[in-house]
Amino acid sequence: MKTLRDILHHIPTVKLAGDAGVQVKDLQLDSRKVSDGTAFIAIRGAVSDGHDFIGKAVENGAVAVFCEKLPQVVQENIVYVQVKDTQEAAALVAGNFYQHPSSEIKLYGITGTNGKTTVATILYKLFTGLGYKCGLVSTVENKIGQEVIPATHTTPDAISLNALLQRMQQEGCTHVFMECSSHAIHQHRTTGLSFAGGIFTNITHDHLDYHKTFDEYIKVKKKFFDQLPSVAFALTNIDDKRGSVMLQNTKATKRTYSLHTMADFKGKILENALTGLVMLVNNREVHFRLIGEFNAYNILAVFGTAISAGEDSEEVLRILSMLTSAEGRFDYIVSKRNIIGIVDYAHTPDALQNVLETIGQLKKTGGRVIAVVGCGGDRDKAKRPVMAKVAAELSSRVILTSDNPRSEDPAVIIREMEAGLNTAGKRKAISIADRKEAVKTAVSLANDGDIILVAGKGHEKYQEVNGVRNHFDDREVLMEMFELLEK
Structure with missing residues (x-):
């Protein structure tokens, strides 16, 4: 237990x-x-405003309230702390309350559009x-040593995180x-x-439903590196055209990795197969169990x-x-009929392109690629037609289906994906809203030597429809359909 004065250390306040001295x-x-x-921190969210619940927090026993705007009714026995930004205050207050644990450990942050989970997971396994x-x-899980704690967000809120x-x-x-x-x-x-x-890792088209512009998205990523201290290091993918931008204003020691240009950590792919990658890493030849060029970058980052x-x-x-990758990242199984099924989290155009290009390099002569692809509801709509376009260009057959439709109608999402298809793409595509039926159809279309990609959900064990999460596991469904086919 701490006093409010303790947790206000170094936090600018508008009014107290x-x-x-309250505990x-x-x-x-x-x-x-x-x-x-409890000290309640009222945060303005996308869906609700914590300021509307200050009264409820006080009723439940709050002794202090952090807010950007004081409530109309101020109770005498409650301490009110007015700050400019409660999101920033929550992080600083949490650091003080939990005694700045990040300063007692070596904490490494991984940011970028694709590869964050794989890099973080492999680093955890390596160290x-x-x-x-x-x-x-x-995104997949939080771990303390070998103890697994289920993850609910890519990054927890500031209080939970501290x-x-x-x-x-x-x-x-x-x-x-x-x-x-x-x-x-x-x-x-x-x-x-x-x-x-x-x-x-890299930056591509994603989260524009939240950031509104690609420029803002880049600036947010860059802010992370701008805030690194001089005792830290900043490691960037110099092959990404925004990679050098991340290092422009950082005080940290600058390091780079690359497959195609000069860098501190230089890689070259010698062989890429289902058995893994053979690479030169700083002129040392090594065989890795990971597959694909995108994983070559992840290896260099690690x-x-x-x-x-x-x-x-x-x-x-x-x-x-x-070492192997994170769950749901290029996770493959082979059926008795020699059909390869791959489950991958790819949910951006660039990630989908990377996975499909890798599959194209791995498939046997005459083998086909069948892609099952959906887009999430209540998320960036601009990428929907692009996802379908990429899938059609790099696959023999495409099945457009539901991902996590959330509050949207799956049929509407699929129609918006179909808008990205040209005449040739439309001939390759089938639209099936039921995701399980879509996977079943892909398996029924496949022959010996074909590769089926089920993209978009990866490690997720649910499908969210109208706010309800129902059990759904792409890998489980794919295996079930293989077994049915082989009976």
Whole structure:
């Protein structure tokens, strides 16, 4: 338990009304979770405004309220802290309350459109293999050592994140690897954290429903690197045309990785097959279990991070050569009829293109690629026709289907995808709103030597329809359809 004065350390306030010596035992952003002794932080969200629930928080036992605007009715026994930005305040307050756990560990943040989960997961596996107790904060799962904690967001809210980092530190984690989404950076969830390193994967068309313009999206990613301290390192993919932009204003030590240009960490693909990648990494030939050019970049990002963190290159490459990717990332199974099924999280045009181009390189002569592709509801609509266009250009057959339609009508989403198809694309495409039926159809169309890609959901074990999450696992469904086909 701390006093309000303790958790206000170094936080600029507009107005403080009440006794800053009041004891605070908990922090909450959700008024429903407030109990006696809680400090409630009212945040303006996309769906609701926490300021509307200040009264409810007080009823539930809040002793202090952080807000951007004081409520019309101010209660005498409650301390009100008016700040300019409650999202920023929440991150700084959480850091003070949980005793700045990020400064007691080596925290590495991975940002970019694609590859964040894979890079974070492989780093976690690598450093665990190097003998460290590690933490992982990712889209798929959070981990403290070997303990798995289900993930609900790519990056948790600032309070949950600091609480999680404190637990990691208290339980002996020395290294923590965290995905840093653009939403999290923009919403100050990573503000106030002490990063030992930042890694940039790439940037492509995504989240424009939230950021509105691509330029704003780039600026948000860049902000993460701008805020790194001089004792940290900033590692960027120099082959990405915005890779160098990320380093422009950073105080951190600048490092680069590349497949095609000069860089601190240089790779070259010698062989790409279903058995894995053979690469030169800084002139050392290594066989990796990961597949595809996109994973070659992920390998270089991991290698560059480890070397920048002071690890031995030979030992890093030895362990790295044995590691597999994150769940739902180019996850493949082979049927008894020799049809290959691949489940991948690819949900942006660029990620879909990367996966399909890799599949095109792997398929046997005469083999076909059948892609099952959907787009999420209540998300960036501009990418829908582009996703369908990419799928049609790089596949023999395309089945357009539901992803997570959320509150939207799946038929409308599919029609918006169909708008990206030219005459040739329309001849290749079938539209089936039921995702399970779409996978079944893809399997029924496939012959020996064909490859089926089921894209968009990857590790997810649910499908969200009208606010309800129903169990749905692409890999499970694909295996079920293979078994039915082989009976």
